[in-house]
Amino acid sequence: MNHRTPRDPVHRRGASAGSVLRAVLEHGPVPRSTIARLTGLSPASVSGHTAELAEQSFIREMSETTRAKAVGRPHVPVDLDLSGYVVASVHIAVPHTTIALLDLRGRVLVRHQEPHLQPEPLAVVSRASEILARLLAEHAAGRTPLGLGVATGGWIDREAGVLVEHPLLGWQDVALRDQFAERTGLLAEADGHSRALLLAERLFGSARGRSSVMHLFIGNVVDAAFAAGESVHYGPRSQAGAIAHLPLAGNTEPCFCGRTGCLQAAVSEQSLARRAFAEGIITEPEFPLLLETARYGDPSALRLFTERARHIGRATAMLTDVFGPELVVIVEPGVMFLPGTLSALHEEMRAHAWSPPPDVTRAVVPTGFEPDSILAIAGGAVILDALYRDPLRLLAEHERAYSASQRCIHI
Template sequence: MSKRPDRPLPIGTPAGVEVLTKILTQGPIPRVKIARRTGLSQAAVTKAVAPLIDAGFVTDQPGATEGRAELGIGRPVSPLTVVANSVSVIGLKVTPTDLIGVTTDFKAGIRTVRHQQLTERTPAAVIDRLAELAHELIATLDDQAGPLIGIGVAVSGDVDAQHGVVRDSPFMGWRDVPVAALLGERLQVPVVVSNDVRALTVAEHWFGVGVDADSFAVVTIGSGVGCGLYINGEVVSGAHGVSGELGHLPLAPGDLVCTCGRRGCVETVASSDAILARVRETTGQPDLDLSGAIQLAHEGDAHAREAFDRAGEVIGSALAAMVNLVGPELVVIAGEGVADYDLYEDRMRQAFAEHAFGAAGEATLMLRSHTFDDWARGAAATVIRSYVRGEPPLHR
């Protein structure tokens, strides 16, 4: 299995990037629709597509007719679609307890999944295990898979994606870890490192609910509370690589200390760890696990219900603050914490309605369940985006 395509992606202009992006995210799509949606002429679209077809990245999908097909009137249309197996990608998600890896095709379709437990969180130990997992996934790429173009790594916290450095990950206990350099040296494959929520947002933008949205946010609820933003045609990265840190808005009581070391963060009340801690404290059951806390709440235990109500209040207020600032049309609520969504949904929606200003409150709140496999797929999606755009470390 070659580590890079034998023939690099033949795109030489911004128009070519725009055309391939439309085919990749909205295909199968006829040339005429690409022209309408990009503002390019059909001749320019044809010129951009021709080398992609010749190189085997794009193909025509025959069989459609534009016009009154039932009357035999109209002209044949051959929508363009990406050849899924023209390349392969690996996505890796890092958590404090597990590593999750997937292989995907060019459309971010998951082909293979591997999970490994982590017993150590030190950067050296985790990099070793990531390299092992990557080698295991590379070995699954058979003759039907396209050449491997890169590996994406998704980690929670403050990530400098441009340099592939995890600057601060409280959950992992990492500071200034050059993940891309360390892992790339082991594997000799381009490595793209991203904040995990931002990677999930890229996947939703290119291959999910955000394909047709003008603006949207992805809010993840679990061990932490994260937020990815898609505004004005781009996933927001922030001037310093930090944006959408919903979990660290100071909306909770100031006596509560967050894992980040600051006080009053949303996560101190709304994360699954915070909810569990609150239920343990108020019920006097220190050995209770999260499933037990959820069960108590479903059974109507007042202490457990209070913990979830409090979480819903703070999450709803945080969502209102976010939509008031950036005004997305859609908010996707995702993550492992949505399993207990019904326990705080009413209070969350009530708080959201109370604090959302004017038309910002018309944003649609959508529940979307995600597994850790989806987070790893998000890491792969960041590689695909960098590859199409020719961004480092995947220069064309």
């Protein structure tokens, strides 16, 4: 699905409908006259798009005196209609899968975390699909599931919908998109989780309206993503953003790739938990336990998170020298929960970037998303981004997927 390079008139029309829908998301309730100013589209064109979007239950007119969903007068505000649709989300992490439903504002309606008893791809996909069916039956409240977004770490080829490689899960060439589409009957899309969260930050988070943004995801897997203007960079086979093996000076941690000093080996949750366990800071080599210990103020645990933040700061310095993003958003529990570690990261940025941003504390920030919701948002954002680029096209693809699945069921 190539929704990033609209060329023909139908795609241009869809892209304009997308910019109208994004204006409603960002500014709603908003009158159509303002949408015309915000998008640069003509009033007639905005009027046409809002009528079509209302017809499809994406937006509604905010007037009690007007018939529901009738959209006509230019000064009556319109807003998102949250009663028509939900999007489904699956995020596959190393120890567990998160399955969730989101509304069109990217808010998590319900979330379930399922540990990996059998981390084989088929078992994980089947179990997640079963749980998703239950969540839809119990929590969608009559709303139509518009599609399923799947996010995970490692290398995901977005166009092919294939997880090319996830060394920590030991997965290779898994057709995630098609396997989920087949099991759920939903339109499905898959993307890497750093890129998925970058999409989410641009739609619902702190990157909204920024001209360029870089996203760093530091978990067990370490990934980056970059966007400039409207364009999110994918590269051939969506390979961009693989920073796991970026060499870091002064780091001697051995990496599974055979070298030493790779970023991921230094900062992954597994490495940190292993080191903390070996040093007797925690009684089990479990990352959540280490984070809890640091949050209680244990100085040794805090020291490990500060070292981690310094490694991330040095990597961020290199990456910002290359890309010069206006904003860097980081998902990493240390900088999200332990304020001292964020200062260490900023200090390292200032010391190592050739041309650091004038105010590092505003240019490099932790995500503003609720920590418990981040993984659910990552999956959902894969579909929500497609929706806000071209809602009518997504709806048409959803209807095709849905009718195909109904045919399969009745045969």
